[in-house]
Amino acid sequence: MEYVYAVLLLHAAKKEINEENVKKVLEAAGIAVDDVRLKALVAAVKEINIDEVIKSAAVAPAVAPAVAPAGAAPAQQPAEEKKEEEEEKKEE
Numbered sequence: 001m002e003y004v005y006a007v008l009l010l011h012a013a014k015k016e017i018n019e020e021n022v023k024k025v026l027e028a029a030g031i032a033v034d035d036v037r038l039k040a041l042v043a044a045v046k047e048i049n050i051d052e053v054i055k056s057a058a059v060a061p062a063v064a065p066a067v068a069p070a071g072a073a074p075a076q077q078p079a080e081e082k083k084e085e086e087e088e089k090k091e092e
Contacts, residue, residue, distance in 0.1 A: 002031050003041045011050045018042060 006025040010017050019042050026033050 002026060002029065003037060007041065007045055008050070017045055 003022065003026065006022045006029075007017055009025055010021055015021055019038055022038060022042060023033050026038075
């Protein structure tokens, strides 16, 4: 992910996105650079319009699940019901 951040930082600074510049950003952040990943990322980024990707990502709606996921905690009981249960336990 730090490689993508480096590309975005260079893009925001209006700098050329190439292996040398991305490597400089990563090294400045103290990250050990994997040359294979670096080459693959720079090659992939040349094929996309970063501004369009950012714009489409900012507009994409977030979809919330309609159903609680399996294993979700049960809903909490109202305070009155809890008191009643505690009183019943005390009576026993």
